[in-house]
Amino acid sequence: MGQAVVLYLSNTGHTQGVAEKIAATTGAKLMAIKPQQAYTAADLNWQDNDSRSYHEMHGGRVRPAIEPVDGAAISQATTVYLGFPLWWATAPRPIDTLLDSVDLSGKTVLPFCTSGSSAIDEAVRQLRVDYPAVNWQDGQRFTSNVTAEEIQDWSSKA
Numbered sequence: 441m442g443q444a445v446v447l448y449l450s451n452t453g454h455t456q457g458v459a460e461k462i463a464a465t466t467g468a469k470l471m472a473i474k475p476q477q478a479y480t481a482a483d484l485n486w487q488d489n490d491s492r493s494y495h496e497m498h499g500g501r502v503r504p505a506i507e508p509v510d511g512a513a514i515s516q517a518t519t520v521y522l523g524f525p526l527w528w529a530t531a532p533r534p535i536d537t538l539l540d541s542v543d544l545s546g547k548t549v550l551p552f553c554t555s556g557s558s559a560i561d562e563a564v565r566q567l568r569v570d571y572p573a574v575n576w577q578d579g580q581r582f583t584s585n586v587t588a589e590e591i592q593d594w595s596s597k598a
């Protein structure tokens with residue numbers, strides 16, 4: 441395997457914890473995707489049809505601005521572990537912002553998520569439709585207590 445990076449979005453720490461374990465287990469470079477405007481608790485209220493997250497996910501083609509990422513490290517990588525929380529069973533819009541701004545075509549991308557209970561399959565189905573040049577692998581939902589052994593099994597599929 442060539443170089444690998446872990447790119448992740450995490451607003452309340454769950455996905456970050458898993459991303460850190462993936463980096464520690466695989467040796468991949470850890471890189472956060474940071475929205476320029478961080479999400480507040482009110483922004484993340486999925487029960488409020490007027491919250492920022494609700495509008496972003498139900499408002500068509502929204503691309504919230506993100507902080508610049510290390511494009512050189514990403515372009516050198518052959519494997520990308522791409523992590524995010526599930527929002528309405530799909531990837532939050534800042535993931536689309538990232539995928540629109542860096543070229544992952546031809547790279548092996550292993551999507552992973554944390555969630556309350558939803559499976560990752562619908563999120564990956566949409567990512568495959570929207571970004572067909574990426575070599576998407578099947579996704580994996582992890583819980584915070586995922587073990588190094590489970591990560592090893594999963595990452596060895598890259």
Ligand SMILES: Cc1cc2nc3c(=O)[nH]c(=O)nc-3n(C[C@H](O)[C@H](O)[C@H](O)COP(=O)(O)O)c2cc1C
Pocket residue numbers: 449450451452453454455456484485486493494524525526527528529530554555556557558559
């Ligand atoms: C706006 C919003 C929508 C969510 N939608 C779902 C969902 O559809 N299914 C689910 O299982 N969990 C859902 N969740 C729960 C998150 O996926 C879960 O808390 C996740 O671990 C948060 O990750 P983070 O701490 O890295 O931000 C949602 C959370 C938020 C804030």
